[in-house]
Amino acid sequence: METKEFKAESKRLLEMMIHSIYTHKEIFLRELISNASDAIDKLYFKSLTDDKVGLNKEDFAIWLTADEETRTLKITDNGIGMTEEELENNLGTIANSGSLKFKTENKLDEDSQIIGQFGVGFYSAFMVAKKVTVISKAYGSDKAYKWESEGVDGYTITEADKSGAGTEIILEMLDDTEDEKYTDFLDQYRLKSLVKKYSDYIRFPVKMEVTHSRPVEKSDDDENKEPEYEEYVEIETLNSMIPLWKKNKSELKEEDYKHFYTEKFYDYNEPLRYAHVKNEGNANYNALLYVPSKAPFDFYSKEFEKGLQLYSNGVLIMEKCSDLLPDYYGFVKGLVDSEDLSLNISREMLQHDRQLKVIAKSIEKTISSELKKMQKNDREKYEKFWEAFGLQIKYGVYSDYGMHKDKLQDLLLFKTSKEKKFVTLDEYVTGMREEQKFIYYATGDSIERIEQLPQTELVKDNGFEILYLTDNVDEFAIKTLMKYKEKEFKSVSADDLGLENTAKQEEIKAKEEENAGLLKELSEALDGKVSKVILSQRLKSHPVCLTSEGEITLEMEKVLNSMPNGQKITAQRVLEINPEHEIFGKLQAMSDDKEKLGKYAKLLYSQALLIEGMAIENPVEFSNLICELM
Numbered sequence: 276m277e278t279k280e281f282k283a284e285s286k287r288l289l290e291m292m293i294h295s296i297y298t299h300k301e302i303f304l305r306e307l308i309s310n311a312s313d314a315i316d317k318l319y320f321k322s323l324t325d326d327k328v329g330l331n332k333e334d335f336a337i338w339l340t341a342d343e344e345t346r347t348l349k350i351t352d353n354g355i356g357m358t359e360e361e362l363e364n365n366l367g368t369i370a371n372s373g374s375l376k377f378k379t380e381n382k383l384d385e386d387s388q389i390i391g392q393f394g395v396g397f398y399s400a401f402m403v404a405k406k407v408t409v410i411s412k413a414y415g416s417d418k419a420y421k422w423e424s425e426g427v428d429g430y431t432i433t434e435a436d437k438s439g440a441g442t443e444i445i446l447e448m449l450d451d452t453e454d455e456k457y458t459d460f461l462d463q464y465r466l467k468s469l470v471k472k473y474s475d476y477i478r479f480p481v482k483m484e485v486t487h488s489r490p491v492e493k494s495d496d497d498e499n500k501e502p503e504y505e506e507y508v509e510i511e512t513l514n515s516m517i518p519l520w521k522k523n524k525s526e527l528k529e530e531d532y533k534h535f536y537t538e539k540f541y542d543y544n545e546p547l548r549y550a551h552v553k554n555e556g557n558a559n560y561n562a563l564l565y566v567p568s569k570a571p572f573d574f575y576s577k578e579f580e581k582g583l584q585l586y587s588n589g590v591l592i593m594e595k596c597s598d599l600l601p602d603y604y605g606f607v608k609g610l611v612d613s614e615d616l617s618l619n620i621s622r623e624m625l626q627h628d629r630q631l632k633v634i635a636k637s638i639e640k641t642i643s644s645e646l647k648k649m650q651k652n653d654r655e656k657y658e659k660f661w662e663a664f665g666l667q668i669k670y671g672v673y674s675d676y677g678m679h680k681d682k683l684q685d686l687l688l689f690k691t692s693k694e695k696k697f698v699t700l701d702e703y704v705t706g707m708r709e710e711q712k713f714i715y716y717a718t719g720d721s722i723e724r725i726e727q728l729p730q731t732e733l734v735k736d737n738g739f740e741i742l743y744l745t746d747n748v749d750e751f752a753i754k755t756l757m758k759y760k761e762k763e764f765k766s767v768s769a770d771d772l773g774l775e776n777t778a779k780q781e782e783i784k785a786k787e788e789e790n791a792g793l794l795k796e797l798s799e800a801l802d803g804k805v806s807k808v809i810l811s812q813r814l815k816s817h818p819v820c821l822t823s824e825g826e827i828t829l830e831m832e833k834v835l836n837s838m839p840n841g842q843k844i845t846a847q848r849v850l851e852i853n854p855e856h857e858i859f860g861k862l863q864a865m866s867d868d869k870e871k872l873g874k875y876a877k878l879l880y881s882q883a884l885l886i887e888g889m890a891i892e893n894p895v896e897f898s899n900l901i902c903e904l905m
C-alpha cells in the first residue's frame with residue numbers, strides 16, 4: 276500500500292496543528308461537527324428535489340461515539356460523503372479549504388496563538404489524535420474508501436466497506452501528558468458541554484448514547500441493604516438546533532454574536548458592529564449583519580465578491596448572494612434567512628425575485644442606520660470603520676452618476692485644516708463662519724503635501740476650515756455632491772474664492788493691466804503649457820502656484836491619466852505669480868531681456884509643478900537652468 280505525501284502547504288498546516296501550543300484544542304470537535312453538518316446540508320438539499328435520496332429531514336443526524344477502552348472518538352454523519360478523489364483532494368491537500376486560504380494569505384502561520392479563533396478545519400483533529408481514519412462513501416457511489424493518517428508522514432487511501440452514504444471519522448486520541456488530558460475528550464459530560472458550547476445551533480441533531488444510572492427497585496426484604504444502582508443508556512440530542520439568528524435576542528450575549536462571526540466568516544478580528552434583525556411586514560426575514568473591522572486583503576480588487584449568505588427557512592441556498600448588498604455596502608458580512616423565498620429558486624430566477632428586492636432594500640436601510648448610529652454614538656469605532664471602508668463609500672457617492680449621494684453624504688468623513696482630525700460634512704457646515712460662503716477643499720497626495728500648498732494660504736488666513744482630500748476618488752465625489760446643505764464646494768485653487776477683499780482685488784487687477792505685456796511674454800515663453808499667466812490673489816509668501824480653469828482640475832488630470840487605458844487629459848493650467856513677492860520685481864526689471872525672461876518663466880513653471888506634486892516635463896533643462904543661475 277502506497278503512502279502518499281501531503282502537499283507542502285497542507286504539511287505546514289498539519290505541523291502547525293500538531294505542535295500547536297494553542298490551549299483550546301477542544302475546538303477540533305466543533306470543526307468536525309461543522310464539516311459533518313455541511314455534508315448533511317448538501318445531501319438534504321438534494322433530497323428536497325430528488326426522491327432517490329430516500330431520507331427525510333428527521334433521518335439526518337451526526338453521531339458521536341466515544342470508547343474509553345480503545346481511546347477512540349467517532350464522528351459519523353449521513354451526509355453527501357466523499358469519493359476517492361475527493362478524499363485525496365480535500366484531505367490530502369487543503370489548498371481548497373476556505374480556512375487555509377485565509378491563513379496563508381494572512382501569514383498567520385507564524386502565530387499559532389491565533390488559530391482556533393476561526394475555522395481551522397479538518398486538520399485540527401491532529402491536535403488531539405495520533406491517528407485519524409476517515410471512512411466515506413459518496414452519495415450515488417457504490418464504493419467506500421478509507422483514508423488513514425498518523426500525521427505529517429503521509430496518508431493512505433484504500434477501499435473499505437460502508438453501507439449508506441456519509442462519513443465516519445475515527446480519532447485515536449493522543450496519550451495524556453502532564454499538560455493535557457486527552458482522555459477528557461472521551462468523557463460524555465465533556466462532549467456534551469463542548470457541543471453545547473460550540474455547535475448548539477447546528478441544524479441537524481448531534482446524537483450520542485449517554486449512560487445514566489438509577490437506583491434499582493428494592494423488594495421488601497431488602498429494606499436494610501445499601502441502595503443499588505444500575506446503568507442504562509439513552510440516546511440524547513445534544514444541541515438545540517436553533518440557528519443563532521432564530522433565537523431570541525434576549526437569550527444572546529455579545530460574545531455569542533462575535534463568536535459566531537469569527538467562526539463563520541473566517542475573520543479572527545472581532546467585528547466593529549453587528550445587528551440582529553427580525554423583520555416582519557412586507558418582507559419577513561431574520562438577518563445577522565456584521566461590519567468587519569478590517570478590509571479583507573482583496574477588498575479593493577476585482578477578485579472580491581460581496582454578498583450575504585441566503586437561507587430559506589434555515590436551509591442554506593446560496594453562499595454569497597450579491598443582490599442583497601449594494602456595492603457601496605459590499606463590506607458587510609452576514610446572512611439572511613427568509614420564509615418568503617422558494618427553496619428551489621435558481622440563481623437566475625433569484626435575480627428577478629421581487630421579494631429578494633424588498634429584502635435587499637430593507638437591509639440597506641438597516642445598514643445605513645447602523646452606520647449612522649455608530650458615527651453618532653461610537654465615533655472612535657466609526658473612524659476605524661472609515662479607515663477600512665471609507666473609500667468604498669466615496670466610490671458609492673460618485674458611482675451611478677451620483678444616484679446614491681443623498682443617502683451616503685452624511686457618512687463621509689474628511690480630515691481638515693483644523694486639528695487634522697476627521698469631520699463630517701454636517702460638522703463642517705455647523706462650524707462655518709457667518710461670512711463664509713463655501714465649503715473649501717484642497718487636494719493632494721497626503722495631508723503633509725496639502726499643508727504646504729501655497730493655494731491654501733489665503734483661505735486659511737481668513738480663518739476658514741479646509742477639507743483635505745487625499746484619495747483619488749475624493750474630488751470626483753465632491754464634484755458629484757456639488758453642494759451640501761445649500762453650501763457649494765469650492766477648491767482653494769478656484770478663480771473665485773468668494774473672499775471679500777475687493778480693495779485688494781482691484782489693486783491686483785490694476786497691476787495686471789499695467790503688466791499685461793510682461794505676463795503675455797511669460798505665457799508665450801511657456802509655449803502653450805499654460806493657458807495664461809496671472810497675478811495671484813491667493814498667494815501670500817510663496818512666489819508661484821499652479822491652478823486651473825475650466826472643469827478639469829489638476830488633481831483630476833492626475834487621477835484620470837493614471838487610469839489604465841484612460842485618454843490623456845490635461846487641465847487648462849494657469850500660472851499664478853505673487854505680485855508681492857520680490858521675484859515679481861525681478862521679472863519686471865528684466866522685461867526687456869526676452870531670452871532671460873523666457874528662462875525665468877520655465878523655472879517658475881517647473882517650480883509650480885513640483886509644488887503641485889507633478890512631474891516636471893524636462894528635468895535636464897530645469898537642472899541646467901538652475902546651474903546657469905548659480
Ligand code: ADP
Pocket residue numbers: 306310311314352354355356357365366369371372373374375394395396397398441442
Ligand atoms: P473547510 O471546511 O474549511 O473547507 P476542511 O479542512 O475542514 O476545510 O475540510 C476540507 C473539505 O473536506 C471540505 O470542504 C469538504 O469538502 C470535505 N469534508 C470534510 N469533512 C467532510 C465530511 N464529514 N463529509 C463530506 N466532506 C467532508
